[in-house]
Amino acid sequence: MSTAEGSAKFPNWVALREDDGRAYLVNNTSGEIKIKGLGRFDASELLDGFSIGDRIKVGQKSLTIVDAALPEARRNMDRRAQTIGIKDSGFLISWMGIGVGSRVLEGGHGSAGLAMHLANVMGSKGCLISVEKRPEHATVGSGNMQRMAEFATEFPNWKLLEMDLQDAASEVAGICGELDAAIIDIAEPWIVVSDISQTLKIGGRIACYCPTTAQLENSWNAVEDAGLIVEFAGEMVERRWSKAAKGGVRPGNQPMGHTAFLLIAAKIAEYEEE
């Protein structure tokens, strides 16, 4: 039952949140929709009379209606390729200085895990280019991005290039000029480092996402060969804590998973010949 009265009209997209954090994105339009985990219903009929912040019952589930935002989008995203998650996205964004108005390249786009985190901070003045060579991955990634664009307060100028990152440098340069940052998440980042670094402004940064040590070493050598300066090489370690049954808090029993080594390098001015 609705508890808030006289609240603002619903936005097009809302999230229905279970108490444990699971959430379902719902497009508030008329006509029957099917949402995995919730079943079939007409969203506009279901939500009629309710407001953001209300508790609502759908089938046996008791849910809170909240604004659709990045955490809910991430939990609901369609997945095909392995995605870059919060732990690594957050660090890359902060270290590389990506924010409102940034010009950023990311590839491979995959399921748009990283791209959604980037889009979330770049504002409507930002320019984001994604590159993906496999059409079936591009379809999944662009679906996730389009849905996010529908509910985001601000969304960057986003362009998806369905092509090989090895051939993308000149096209990328024509879209938003010199880049502030490029993040490479493909199996062999070192192959594209030299060309992609040409698209960066002086002071811009390139990052390689390297699940294995061999990828890290090859990428490290490649950025140095391209004249870039390595600023960070390492990994983010996440250790969650939980409440113990007999009181107190302690590190949880979940194993600490490795995701990838991150390599971040900056483009500096060339030395003048003496």
Ligand SMILES: C[S@@+](CC[C@H](N)C(=O)[O-])C[C@H]1O[C@@H](n2cnc3c(N)ncnc32)[C@H](O)[C@@H]1O
């Ligand atoms: C691990 S996934 C990327 C995941 C993505 N960063 C995310 O966070 O969801 C790697 C993607 O790179 C794509 N890929 C691999 N080599 C590529 C290349 N040379 N050019 C463009 N895309 C490539 C693959 O098809 C795959 O979708």
